[in-house]
Amino acid sequence: MKFLYIFTRSAYGNSIAREALDMALASAAFDQEVSLVFAQEAIYQLVMQQNSANTEKKPHLGVINALPLYDIDDIYYLAEDSSTYNLPPAALVPQAKALSAEQFSSLMSSADRIQSF
Amino acid sequence: MSLSFALLVSGQPCTDQASLSALRFCKAALDSGHSVYRVFFFNDGVHCANRFITPPQDEISVPKQWQALQQEFAIDLVVCVSSALRRGIVDAKEAERYELGGHNMADGFTIGGLGQWVDACIQADRVVRFGSNTQ
Numbered sequence: 001m002k003f004l005y006i007f008t009r010s011a012y013g014n015s016i017a018r019e020a021l022d023m024a025l026a027s028a029a030f031d032q033e034v035s036l037v038f039a040q041e042a043i044y045q046l047v048m049q050q051n052s053a054n055t056e057k058k059p060h061l062g063v064i065n066a067l068p069l070y071d072i073d074d075i076y077y078l079a080e081d082s083s084t085y086n087l088p089p090a091a092l093v094p095q096a097k098a099l100s101a102e103q104f105s106s107l108m109s110s111a112d113r114i115q116s117f
Numbered sequence: 118m119s120l121s122f123a124l125l126v127s128g129q130p131c132t133d134q135a136s137l138s139a140l141r142f143c144k145a146a147l148d149s150g151h152s153v154y155r156v157f158f159f160n161d162g163v164h165c166a167n168r169f170i171t172p173p174q175d176e177i178s179v180p181k182q183w184q185a186l187q188q189e190f191a192i193d194l195v196v197c198v199s200s201a202l203r204r205g206i207v208d209a210k211e212a213e214r215y216e217l218g219g220h221n222m223a224d225g226f227t228i229g230g231l232g233q234w235v236d237a238c239i240q241a242d243r244v245v246r247f248g249s250n251t252q
Contacts, residue, residue: 113238
């Protein structure tokens with residue numbers, strides 16, 4: 001089954017970012033086809049240069065970089081957010097790909113289960 | 118047509134309307150002849166299972182309402198173990214394992230893993246989440 005997760009929160013401000021990502025990992029561990037879209041502020045979760053030391057939280061990038069190990073290869077951000085938040089592709093982890101609004105829309109149409117956090 | 122629902126509750130009962138909306142949705146679905154495959158309490162939603170929640174007498178107790186619904190319809194109320202332990206919601210077994218000296222999970226709820234939510238998403242006809250994104 002195709003599971004699409006749409007995240008909208010940044011990495012460290014709210015526990016839902018990490019816990020929802022764990023849910024996505026669990027879906028992949030149960031052999032579901034998982035796609036992730038890091039929309040709006042969630043694009044910050046994909047920033048390559050992260051320093052979580054002052055937040056006293058585990059580095060978020062550890063999970064982001066582990067996604068391919070769970071066979072999660074469809075990792076996206078929105079091209080529009082990339083310019084809104086001034087985060088060019090080079091600032092983001094290389095496994096994430098840009099989606100146009102049309103591509104996002106067709107990704108949603110093809111998903112069996114959509115959950116947003 | 119009768120549908121089965123998987124409900125995800127991620128809002129905590131005192132500050133967020135979400136858990137009450139979930140309760141009302143659940144009741145309405147069951148009263149209309151639909152079924153609820155599972156209710157999964159996740160993130161701050163796990164507070165719905167805290168039996169120590171004691172609102173003033175003229176206010177609704179969310180945990181008691183879920184319990185009543187569980188007793189009437191035997192619905193599966195599962196509390197996410199990792200969300201729950203982080204927030205201090207424990208059953209007798211977890212309390213013993215972590216030597217916590219007490220437990221607060223209400224009867225009628227069970228502790229489970231995210232796999233049970235994934236299973237619910239696969240088995241149910243519809244997946245509905247209750248919880249604001251703004252907390």
